[in-house]
Amino acid sequence: MNKDQILSVKNLSKNFGGLRAIDNLSFSVKKGEIFSIIGPNGAGKSTLFNLITGFIAPTEGEIIFEGEDIAGLKPYQVARKKVGRTFQLTTLFFQNTVLENLIIGQQVTREAGYLQSMFGWKKRKEHYQQAIKRAQELAEFVGLSNYCNTAAALLPHGAQKQLSIGMVLAGDPDLILLDEPVGGMSMDEIDVVINLIKNIRKTNITVCLIEHKMSVVMNISDRILALNYGVKMAEDIPEVVCRNEQVIKSYLGDKYVVAS
Amino acid sequence: MERVIDTMYKKSKYKKLIVCSILLIIAIVAPFAFTSEYNRHIMVMCGVWIIAALGLNLILGYVGQLNLAHGTFFGVGAYATALLMQKAGIPFWWALPLGCLATAALGFVTGIPTLRTRGHYFPIATMCLGIAVYYAIARWDDFTGGACGLYGIPRPGSISLPLAKTIDFESTVACYYLVLLIAVLTIILMLRLVKSLTGQRIMAVRGNEDLAQSLGINTMKDKIVCFTLSTVFAGLAGGIFASYVGAIMPENAHFLVSFEMLLYVMIGGVGTIAGPVIGAILIPVLSEILHFMGSLRLVIFGFILILTIQFLPFGIIGGIRVALLRYPGLTGRSVGSE
Numbered sequence: 001m002n003k004d005q006i007l008s009v010k011n012l013s014k015n016f017g018g019l020r021a022i023d024n025l026s027f028s029v030k031k032g033e034i035f036s037i038i039g040p041n042g043a044g045k046s047t048l049f050n051l052i053t054g055f056i057a058p059t060e061g062e063i064i065f066e067g068e069d070i071a072g073l074k075p076y077q078v079a080r081k082k083v084g085r086t087f088q089l090t091t092l093f094f095q096n097t098v099l100e101n102l103i104i105g106q107q108v109t110r111e112a113g114y115l116q117s118m119f120g121w122k123k124r125k126e127h128y129q130q131a132i133k134r135a136q137e138l139a140e141f142v143g144l145s146n147y148c149n150t151a152a153a154l155l156p157h158g159a160q161k162q163l164s165i166g167m168v169l170a171g172d173p174d175l176i177l178l179d180e181p182v183g184g185m186s187m188d189e190i191d192v193v194i195n196l197i198k199n200i201r202k203t204n205i206t207v208c209l210i211e212h213k214m215s216v217v218m219n220i221s222d223r224i225l226a227l228n229y230g231v232k233m234a235e236d237i238p239e240v241v242c243r244n245e246q247v248i249k250s251y252l253g254d255k256y257v258v259a260s
Numbered sequence: 261m262e263r264v265i266d267t268m269y270k271k272s273k274y275k276k277l278i279v280c281s282i283l284l285i286i287a288i289v290a291p292f293a294f295t296s297e298y299n300r301h302i303m304v305m306c307g308v309w310i311i312a313a314l315g316l317n318l319i320l321g322y323v324g325q326l327n328l329a330h331g332t333f334f335g336v337g338a339y340a341t342a343l344l345m346q347k348a349g350i351p352f353w354w355a356l357p358l359g360c361l362a363t364a365a366l367g368f369v370t371g372i373p374t375l376r377t378r379g380h381y382f383p384i385a386t387m388c389l390g391i392a393v394y395y396a397i398a399r400w401d402d403f404t405g406g407a408c409g410l411y412g413i414p415r416p417g418s419i420s421l422p423l424a425k426t427i428d429f430e431s432t433v434a435c436y437y438l439v440l441l442i443a444v445l446t447i448i449l450m451l452r453l454v455k456s457l458t459g460q461r462i463m464a465v466r467g468n469e470d471l472a473q474s475l476g477i478n479t480m481k482d483k484i485v486c487f488t489l490s491t492v493f494a495g496l497a498g499g500i501f502a503s504y505v506g507a508i509m510p511e512n513a514h515f516l517v518s519f520e521m522l523l524y525v526m527i528g529g530v531g532t533i534a535g536p537v538i539g540a541i542l543i544p545v546l547s548e549i550l551h552f553m554g555s556l557r558l559v560i561f562g563f564i565l566i567l568t569i570q571f572l573p574f575g576i577i578g579g580i581r582v583a584l585l586r587y588p589g590l591t592g593r594s595v596g597s598e
Contacts, residue, residue, distance in 0.1 A: 076473045079473070079474055079476035112456060117450050117456035117459065118449050
């Protein structure tokens with residue numbers, strides 16, 4: 001396996017009964033890049049994320065992360081290998097405050113035992129304060145330091161998406177999978193999240209994202225994977241993918257393909 | 261920023277500490293205010309229910325799993341402790357932890373398959389468990405005494421203190437202070453567990469299990485540990501109950517006991533520490549006051565429960581919290597600090 005690849009998927013397939021949601025798919029993500037996955041509705045993008053993060057088990061194929069096959073692991077085991085993810089429908093602990101959400105996100109690196117929590121004294125306090133401090137740093141990083149004590153349910157939609165990204169970052173991941181990070185946002189909010197993603201890349205975290213907004217995808221991606229009905233159409237830099245005949249056909253229809 | 265949170269936290273902590281100390285002093289002097297045996301007996305029972313209700317609250321309020329076998333675990337703890345004392349001749353101070361251990365073992369073994377279920381299936385599975393254990397106890401005449409139950413279970417043995425003083429537990433007051441001590445320890449342990457990183461984690465399991473898993477939380481492990489831990493407290497309360505009352509019957513392990521505990525937790529405030537404590541004092545006392553009505557009082561409890569669920573979904577404590585948020589002047593705390 002190539003050393004600069006962080007994730008490589010080989011001959012991955014998933015059947016839901018008679019439906020082949022992912023069909024013999026192979027691709028790889030390089031360390032430190034922003035990798036986008038595009039495709040029309042039902043192309044299998046979210047299914048692919050669920051396969052990588054262990055929420056569903058693949059029918060066949062390999063998912064190699066940092067030289068290790070993670071296919072078939074449970075979601076929490078994948079997360080502990082430092083693969084973070086967000087969900088398409090923004091999921092947060094809505095009753096908890098922003099800070100609490102960011103503390104819970106640190107469980108991967110800061111798992112506290114029951115005995116320490118019930119009987120511990122100095123270490124228990126130390127751990128808690130470290131967690132609070134880290135949560136405050138994260139709140140600042142994702143631009144929510146003014147909302148620290150607001151319940152997540154009361155945040156505006158854009159801020160909720162920012163928080164969900166912050167929670168993933170709390171686990172110190174090496175690779176994060178963002179499912180539609182700017183879905184349903186206003187233009188101003190989109191700019192904030194784009195900047196955030198660019199800042200995340202600067203901290204040496206590889207970003208893999210699903211997005212429908214082409215302006216965003218073409219603007220920030222290093223490389224793009226285009227899917228249709230679970231089959232790979234293209235995997236290349238944005239300039240090449242957006243001129244790919246199959247991609248144009250599946251998005252716009254036959255008559256928009258310009259004969260070359 | 262940090263300082264604002266800190267001072268806010270300290271201020272509210274300070275106030276809470278004062279309130280708790282006052283309540284503790286009231287609890288300590290209470291037996292001198294209520295001198296009749298009957299009143300003191302009710303106070304001991306309230307302490308027993310507090311321990312059990314806090315156990316139920318851990319799995320129901322913080323992990324979000326409705327366990328309908330909690331009363332059964334209470335009964336199992338009571339029978340285990342009583343049998344160890346009567347048949348094996350083990351003194352109370354050893355029989356009680358062993359009884360808790362036996363309860364925990366049953367909780368652990370039954371928790372592994374039942375906690376795999378989601379939604380309504382966990383309450384159904386635990387209720388089935390409760391009924392099965394009830395009939396096992398009621399029919400196993402040679403071992404558990406069958407429908408007649410067990411009689412003549414000795415009180416806790418006396419303990420000698422270093423200052424040449426011995427405490428025996430023949431009087432109700434002595435039992436009251438023993439139960440009070442264990443209940444206070446239970447409250448402290450629960451508070452520490454809930455207000456820690458582990459507490460945040462188990463509340464994450466309640467909030468959204470999928471999201472918790474995606475953040476690296478082994479939700480199954482936390483559910484099993486908390487379930488086992490909650491059964492320990494049920495067994496603890498059961499063991500104390502058996503030794504204090506001196507007689508136990510299969511009805512003490514009936515699944516209706518679970519519903520009584522559920523009532524305490526729901527009316528007091530599910531998912532809080534103060535809630536189950538308040539519920540476990542209020543409801544038994546109310547039940548005694550309304551004793552002249554006979555079974556009609558159960559109808560009244562039904563109405564109270566319906567009204568609580570309709571208007572105070574988080575019980576009395578939840579209602580107080582909402583009131584404090586709506587009128588922040590009452591505490592001097594700003595909105596959004598909760």
